[in-house]
Structures are given as C-alpha cells and as structure tokens.
Amino acid sequence: MNIFATYAVNDNTNTTQHETKNFMRNLLKYLIFHILCFGCLSPLSAGEGSPAEANHDARLNEVVDAFHSSMGFDYLTKEEGEAIKIDSILNYLESTKQYRTYFELERILIKSYLFRGEIRLAIVWSEQMYSKASVLSHALGTALALNAIGEVYSYTGRNKEAGAAHVQALEMFDQMHGEEIHVRMLLVELIEYNLRIRNFHQAAHFMTRLNRFPTDKLSGQEQAVRHVFNAYCQLFNGSVKIARQHLDAVEPLKEELVPGISQHLLIANAMYWERTGEYEKSLATYDAFFDADNAEINSSLYKEVLQNRADLLVKMGRKEEAYEQYGEVFSYIKSSFEKNYPKEIDQLTTRFQADQLTYQNERDRLFSYRLYLGGIVVCTLTLLLFLYLSWRKIFRLKESKRSQEVMIQKAERAIQKKNMFLSNMSHEVRTPLNAIVGFSAVLASDDDSFDEDSRKEFCEIIKVNSFQLLKLINDILDFSDFESDNITFNVRPYDAVKLCKEATETVSASRKLEVELRFDTELPELMIETDDARLRQVLINILVNATKFTKEGSIVLKLELSDRNTAFFSVTDTGCGIPLEKQGVIFERFEKLNDFAQGTGLGLSICQLIVTHMRGRIWVDSNYTQGARFCFTHPLKYKPKTEGAVS
Incomplete structure (x- = not known):
C-alpha cells in the first residue's frame, strides 16, 4: 500500500530533526509492509479454518482500511504487488467466497494500475471486475466496478462516459447502507473530475455534499483531503481567502499524510500562490513537488503538474523556460504512454509543434493583434455610444408621449369638473335666489291676504336662503384661495x-x-x-x-x-x-x-x-x-x- 515509499515533501525550511523523524517513520512502515507480505503469503498454504487463515483475513482488512482511510490516495506500487502475489490472494478470496474483500482488492489494484500509468492493465481488470460482479449480482462489486470504469474513462480522456459511470456508481452506493466511506471516496473523484472538465457548478454540488459528513467520523487523512479539495473549489471560484483557511487547516495533519495527498496539498498551495500573484512562491512549490522522491507515483497528476508549471512560466514571461517545460511534458507523455496510446501521442506532438510555431510567430503577430484589438474596442465604443443615444431619444419620445397622455387626461378631468361645477352652481345659486326673489316680491306687494305670521315666515325663508347663498359664495372663494395657494391662516x-x-x-x-x-x-x-x-x-x-x-x-x-x-x-x-x-x-x-x-x-x-x-x-x-x-x-x-x- 505504498507503505515503504518515502514520505517527504522537500522544503527549504526542513530541519535535520524533521528528516530524522521522517526516516524513523518510513522505516517503521517498511517493516510493517514486510510483515503484511509475510502474513498474506503464509495463509495460502494453511489448512481451512486455521489460525493463520483468520490472521490473513484480518491483515487483508487492514490493507483495505488503509486504502479507505487515505480516500484512495494510498495504493500498491509495482514492487508491492509482486511481493504480495496479488493473483494468489485474489484466487484465495474467490475460493472462500469473500467477495466483498475480493472486489475491494480489485478496486485497489485497478487504481494502482492507473496511478502507475499501466492503463491497458487497468482496462482489462475493470472489465473483468464488472463482468464477475454482474454474474454474481453483487451490488457492492458492481458499484466498485463502475467506479473503477469511470476512472479508466477519465484517464483515457473519455470524459462523457467517465461522468456517466461515476454518477451511476454514486446512485448505487446511495441505495446501500453502511457504505459512507465509498460515497466519500467517489465524491472526491467526482469533484476532481468536474474540476478537470471545468464544470465548477457540479464540483461545488459534490463538494457541498462531502462537507455534510461530520468531522468526528473522518480520519485525519480524510479531513486533509476534504480541506484540500475545498481549497481547489474555492480557488477555481476566486475565493482565495477561504482557500487559504482550508490549506492552513491541513498543516496540523501534514505529518500523517500519505504521498498522494501530500502531492495534492502542494499543488493546491502552488495554485493559491499563483492566484494571489506570487508567482515565485508558486514556482518554488511546484519545484518542491518535483524534488520529492515520490513525485512520479501518480503519472497522470505528474503530467498535469508539468503542464501547470509550464503555463506558470508563460505567465511569468519566462517563455524560453516554458517551452523547455512543454518539451518535458511531451517527452514524459511519449515515454509513458506511447505503447498504449500512439494516437494520443500524435495529437500531443502536433500540439507541441503548434506551440513552438506560435512562439516563433508571436512577436510578429503582436503588433497586428494590438491594432485589431484597438479597432474592435473603437468599434464597440462607437456602437455603444450609438445605442445609448438611440435609447435616450426613444426614452425621451416615450416620456413626451406619456406626459402628453397625462396632460390630456388632466385636461379631460378639468373639463368634466368645470362642467360639473357650472351645473352645480347653476342649481345651487338659482334655488336660494328664486326663494329670495319670490318671497321678497310677495312682501313688497300690497296684497293684504297674508297675515303677520305669514310675513314673518316669509322673512325667515328669505333669511335662511340668504345665509345659504352666502355660504355657497364663501365656499367657492375659500376653495379658490386654496387652489391658488392664496389662503392665509392666523395661528x-x-x-x-x-x-x-x-x-x-x-x-x-x-x-x-x-x-x-x-x-x-x-x-x-x-x-x-x-x-x-x-x-x-x-x-x-x-x-x-x-x-x-x-x-x-x-x-x-x-x-x-x-x-x-x-x-x-x-x-x-x-x-x-x-x-x-x-x-x-x-x-x-x-x-x-x-x-x-x-x-x-x-x-x-x-x-x-x-x-x-x-x-x-x-x-x-x-x-x-x-x-x-x-x-x-x-x-x-x-x-x-x-x-x-x-x-
């Protein structure tokens, strides 16, 4: 389980005491690895139900648990696989119908092939694993096989098929009980996959789900992995401060990390320094990655870091070094994958040659690009100005039309109110005037048919109607004063x-x-x-x-x-x-x-x-x-x- 690999991230600030501590820990891992190998080989010749067999099963479980606790970043090197005699162990597990451990070990084996760049072996084993799980109708085995197939697709560049396989595996794990560790491991792979294809929304979705698991149920390495991938997501989202908090949270756990996780921690730190514009620190962190003894344990990751370092050199203006680095990327891919992927090598060769041609012609095209860009900017600004002036004209026309409509409505209401006022006034003025004129004429006549009481009543009617007419005139005058803001108050x-x-x-x-x-x-x-x-x-x-x-x-x-x-x-x-x-x-x-x-x-x-x-x-x-x-x-x-x- 990559136990005897040197766990050291070279850093200029490491002290002799720190190196001694690492050496003692790695020596202890080396001894445990050989004890495991001896314990795995000896039970194959032991009798059924012997204590050696029980001890063998327990040690196999330790191997699987180590893979789980590292979230799949601890795996078998080629030497470890040969020393353990993995074929014999798998035959033993199949004969004893220990299918859970059998499929778990096959899953570890396929992951190891992928990390080591042995893609064809990973393809063969994943197809075999899926076929066996389907024949046995083993739900966990089928889900693990789909997970492995998704990784194979991802490593071979078939991103669409990789995403479908991963999602199907996650759906199967969700239907099972007690498989939270597999869900967490698969969520990490889905996050890494979606970040690779720049689907940041989906990556954030799976990251949110991974963050829901309680911290007290996670091992130290699981916590570190979660913080590192949180940092990845935040860096791609532009939240560098939050990314820094997650990276700082990994520091207390740094000593117990397996090399695979330490590599991701270095890459996340390098990306952080790059995002904050501190290119020299970023370059130094990438160099620390390459200086480590275990730099090439994950061939796919090693290739990506080579590419990232080259891109960083371009940003720093060190283009000659960048293209030397691109040459290293090309050479590494050619030496690692030529037998498996001649077509991919041809494509990468074409890209490399195109990059070289781009570099040679860059200075010649730079002036033309600037003129072209300047023309686009001028045309764009002219178009925006034209659109703005047109919009203002249209807006003013609309406002003018709306104001005209409002004024028309006000005029119509004013005419209606004027007509209503004249109608009311003609009625209200005529009524008291008629009474005043009529009864005044009666009083002024020489008609003696009216007694004194009747005449008093007529006078009262004239008085009431006079007051009514006076109140009417006062109301009109008051309202007119209010309308013209000519009213005075004696407060x-x-x-x-x-x-x-x-x-x-x-x-x-x-x-x-x-x-x-x-x-x-x-x-x-x-x-x-x-x-x-x-x-x-x-x-x-x-x-x-x-x-x-x-x-x-x-x-x-x-x-x-x-x-x-x-x-x-x-x-x-x-x-x-x-x-x-x-x-x-x-x-x-x-x-x-x-x-x-x-x-x-x-x-x-x-x-x-x-x-x-x-x-x-x-x-x-x-x-x-x-x-x-x-x-x-x-x-x-x-x-x-x-x-x-x-x-």
Missing part, C-alpha cells in the same frame, strides 16, 4: 373646548333640529395653536352635514387627546350613514352623498384642506355602522410647512 393659542361649545351652539341656533346635538369631553380646557375661525369652519361644516342626514337620534361632537401632542375630534351621528364605496371619495370636490340635497359638494373638501394645512388628518370611521362618524386630528403645537411634513 394663535386657543381653547379647543370653548371653540367646540361655540360651534355646537351656532349650529343649534341657526337650524331647526329634530335630533339631540351635544358636545362631550372630559377635558376642562385644551389649548392648541390654531386659526380658530378655520377650525370653527371645519366643525360647523361637519356638524351641518350631520344635521342634513340625521332625522332621529343624536349628533355628538367629542374632543379628547389621542396622545400628549395631538387633539382628536369626532362627530358621530345616527343618520343614514355613508356607503363604503363613497367613503373613499367623499372628500373630493363636488362629491355629494345625495345629489338632491342642498350644497356644492365643496364643504368636506375645504375641511380636508384646512386640516391638512394644520398638519392634521381627516377620515371617515368605516368601523362605525350606526350612522356616520367623521374624525380628524390636530397637533397642539403648529409646525410651519418648512419644519414638518403633512402627517
């Missing part, structure tokens, strides 16, 4: 309790009431800053409206404090009430609850304008259903328009 402190009493007395004296009109309050006095004439106008308008629509019951004006800074007025009647659909528009100009009742429809609009000017609010209480209730608030302290907004 001073005034007792609201006294003002409410005066308003109720005025209404009671000026109208023949058939219902009770009263004023209720628990306040002996309430000083507020207001225009007493305007506030009295609001109260009288609301009270008069209530008398028009209340034929029985009562009308109650109430004054209280809604808070320490605000007075609350309400007028409650037991009349016919206001329908819900009318409550939202009752304060609009010329709006009347009853078109046949006297009035211009301006009274409540004027009330709203006055209350709003005083920084209050007026509304109809929709929860009151026994009639109508008008409510409005008034601040105790008046705030001019520049000091506060309308509430």
